[in-house]
Amino acid sequence: MGSDATAIFDAEAAQTMMKELRAVYGSGATKSYDWRVSQLSQLLKLIEYHEDDIAAALRSDLSKPDIESYVYEIGVLKSSIKLALKELRKWMSPEKVKTSLISFPSSAKIVPEPLGIVLIISAWNYPFLLSLDPLVGAIAAGNAAVLKPSEISPVSSALIAKLVREYMDSSTIRVVEGAVAETSVLLEQKWDKICYTGNAVVGRIVMAAAAKHLTPVLLELGGKCPAVVDLNINLQVACRRIIMGKWGSNNGQTCVSPDYIITTKANAPKLIDALKTELEKFYGKNMLESNDLSRIVNSNHFARLIKLLDEDKVSGKVVYGGKRDESILKIMPTILLDVPRNSLIMKEEIFGPLLPILTVDRLEDSFNIINSGTKPLAAYLFTNDKRFREHFVTEVSAGGLVVNDTTIHLGVLTLPFGGVGDSGMGSYHGKFSFDAFSHKKAVLYRGFVADADIRYPPYTRKKLRLLQALLGGSFLTIILALFGRN
Template identity: 70%
Template sequence: MKEQVFDEEAARSLVKELRVNFAAGKTRSYDWRVAQLKSMIKMMEDHEPEIVAALREDLSKPEMESSIYEIALLKNSCVLALKELKHWMMPDKVKTSITTFPSSAEIVSEPLGVVLVMSAWNYPFLLSLDPVVGAIAAGNAVVLKPSEVAPATSSLLLRLVGQCLDSSCIRVVEGAVPETSALLLQKWDKIFYTGNGRIGRIVMSAAAKHLTPVVLELGGKCPVIVDSGINLQVMARRIIMGKWGCNNGQACISPDYIITTMDYAPKLVDVLKHELEQFYGKSPLESKDISRIVNSNHFARLTNLLDDEKVSGKIIHGGERDKTNLKIAPTILLDVPRDSLIMNEEIFGPLLPILIVDKVEDSFNVINSSGSKPLAAYLFSNKKELKEQFVKTVSAGGLVVNDTTLHLAVHTLPFGGVGESGMGAYHGKFSFDAFSHKKAVLYRSFVGDAPLRYPPYTSKKLKLMKALLGGSLFGIIRALLGWS
């Protein structure tokens, strides 16, 4: 039997089919949206072992990380959307001015249409379906393109979404560059991409041809500033969980490097070493609680960073590698030069450089002079002034004080980047808004139609119109009385 090819013609046909179904109004109803979100929850409950197994196959991801950081977080998104959907869908009543009196106005959230979601390989289940939750809640038809770098999860998504959700309006397309290229040639009403800046530029270029809006969830080098006079153990544990406990550093919001002072660095290193051994044992390459590197290409890339002559002598902990099993031990590098290879690209792996500054306040200059704004930045300090300076000075997608990565789980906060770390945001209502058009609606009656706005124009009309637009009651009275 000839294998079916997904090419430009197939992509065009798919989009056309979804547009017909969207135009029929199927996705707009509250009941349809609720049914899909409930089906997604049931899909996770019924198939959790299969999801965990796929993530284990793709990334050797521990069950704890898969169940909590992928499945439970996605389930929370669905539950929140179900709870708030009626409220989100209601028009927002807004005030009008005397200029349009008598009138009323509202902002109506309407679905954009047919949207494309392209996801990443590092959290292949969560990052595929979390944006889809927002797209469904907003009433859109959706095409999901999972990452081919996580093939087991991609295949599972194709099967489960096809079985559990409405395939007339929600579809999954598997494949690599040819299939992605075919999809990007089509006109979408929005493209949501999670990944790296290189592909982000390709996505944005393709979208520009159709004037399609995009959300780009990218990455960057997320810094951690460590001040003195803090609880060292808690700090170390929170950095370790944000770095190695998040897919072994293969996460866009993982700490990329630490900045601290020369005086404090030895204490910081000692406690990191101790806590790492507590978590992953003396032989971390054998630990079942740490993910592997996703593939041989990324393993070679990380090895190249470690073998750079500027940093190879800076390794003070870890550095062990298992090429056969694609594992690299948690690795700490001290006093790394800022012009080294490891400091000039996002690490996206288990390597953690430490930069040294004379005083902790110099950290802000290091971050701001790096040339790009990170997706996240972290500060550990008990000093009120330093926290305030951090929030005021550092531009990043999100900031966390005295922890790492947890802002991701706060649905009332937007999650997204700035500058090269991305554009647009989602999570909670921000997901609904990302896939909605905010339509302005003004209601007027036939009562109170003033000749003021119609020709012939006079100087008195001009003065009165200026007063009305200026919103000054005194000015309106003066114009009516003819006062200059």
């Protein structure tokens, strides 16, 4: 559905698709352990058998270097699927929990059950990872799913549609390609959960559409991710890690890339020099010719970034880089110093190769800068000061924090990945993906013995005292209530 370029995906097609998916899901086909394992195994084959095709699609859409494709998309996906296959039976098992005196005798457990039919709308910057990684959780939890890849990465979108059709159960997992019209039609349908990765503007549209059907949402948005750089650290290592999180991750077109740096006025010159040195080691003197830097995804985003860079109050703040070539959609890694806080580049997420550095008198002042804006998806700190590190962890609210590195927390599947506030809601990765697409159903078991009169009319003072004791008192209080004493 939606993979044939000549097919029209309209309201009628969407309703037909939903009816078909509801019927198959209603049959219980997706709930078995065997179905989940079979589909996860097929998804792993889809990736392993087509690693070169995936890398080629990413090269075509983004000029993404092969090593970035393998590490950040293919490798992470394979790890995610293998973990789900290994842990699935454990994840699916009901969790036994204690009961209280009020229900004695009884037993209880929490049973994870699938939500139903889920919609996954992914972003263009990591089209395979952001389409298929949520799908891992949706399948593991026993759901049927529809994927909507981003039309801004058209080669990747077409490949996802082709491979899913070839490898996955088409009665329960579909791909719908297209742009705004197709996405709008999808959002009109009633889903059991929507997972959206992208910007906050569209995130609000998704949430408003979901609200009409009381559909829960998992929103992975973004924001301005800060990196705070302290004195007396290994500056070379810090800069290498900042560079890899910024320019080595899709040339800054990543939701968790460092969006700006905060450091002290005294430290800024050394930091800039170290960044320059390491950038030239990685990408050479003529960085626009480097095959190790992704290009800007399209001319609209290129124009958006140039507008940020060429604003009157910003253009004079460039201390390194600034070169651009629209014919190849590339902008050189660019460092800016002390741009005005009210400039466009500091008001919106950059999502590109521009990196402002803000200076403060004391590094503690960084907390006010970070916390005065919207909560970021990630925040980074480089320090050897244990006290300052703990202060940072306590004071800075973000989707995730990393100390002395950038972005690598995404590959740690025991950590949840998600935003807070304007950077999103909900989380996934590893077991958190299974939980994100599951309902935790409470189940209480009782027999027919010990049917106490205390819960039934006529209500008496003695029954009230005993109920109060059972609900909140100690064992002694219960004994006293039984004997009619206060």
